[in-house]
Amino acid sequence: MPIKQHIADAKQRMDAALETVRRELATMRTGRATVALLDGIRVDYYGNPTPLNQVANLSAPDPTLVTIQPWEPNMVAPIEKAIRSSDLDLNPQNDGKLIRVPVPPLTEERRKTLVKHAHKMAEDGRVAVRNVRRDANDRLKKLLKEHELGEDDEKHAISEVQKLTDLHIEKITEALKKKESEILAV
DSSP states (O other): OOHHHHHHHHHHHHHHHHHHHHHHHHTSOOSSOOGGGGTTOEEEETTEEEEGGGTEEEEEEETTEEEEEESSGGGHHHHHHHHHHSTTOOOOEEOSSOEEEEOOOOOHHHHHHHHHHHHHHHHHHHHHHHHHHHHHHHHHHHHHHTTSSOHHHHHHHHHHHHHHHHHHHHHHHHHHHHHHHHHHOO
C-alpha cells in the first residue's frame, strides 16, 4: 500500500472519530430545545429498537419545547416510555396524538455535570485520533523495516500523520468549546 493510501486511510479514520464526537455532543442537552437532543433515543417499534426520528415527526417550535407527532397513534405510549427512560431528565406529556416535551432550564449543578460529560466525550475522541496516529505510524515503521519505504519517506509520512492528528484534535477542541458555551449560557 503506497504512503498516500496510508495517510488517506488515517485521515478517513480520524474524520470518523471527529464526526462521532460532534454527533455525541449534538445529542447532549443544553438549555435550548433541539430535535438533535432526542437523536440517541430508540423506540420499541414492533419488537425492533428504532430511532425516534424514524417513527415520528420531530420539531422544536420554540426554545423550550420539542413536539413529537407519531406516524401511528399506537406509538404514543412507547415513545413516551423511551423518553422517560432516557438519561435526559425530560418529562413528556401527550394528548393522545401529539407528545410535548418541555425542556426545563438547567440547574447550575446539572450544567457542570454536562460540561464534565462533554469533556469526557471530547477526550475519548482525542484518544481515538491518537490511536489512529499510532496505528498509521506502526504501519509506516513496518514498511520501513520491510525495505518498502525509505527513511526520508517514512519521516515525511509520519510528519503528515502528525499534522492530521493536530488538526483533528484542534477541531475536537473547537467543538467542545462551542458545546461548553451552549451549556453554560443561561
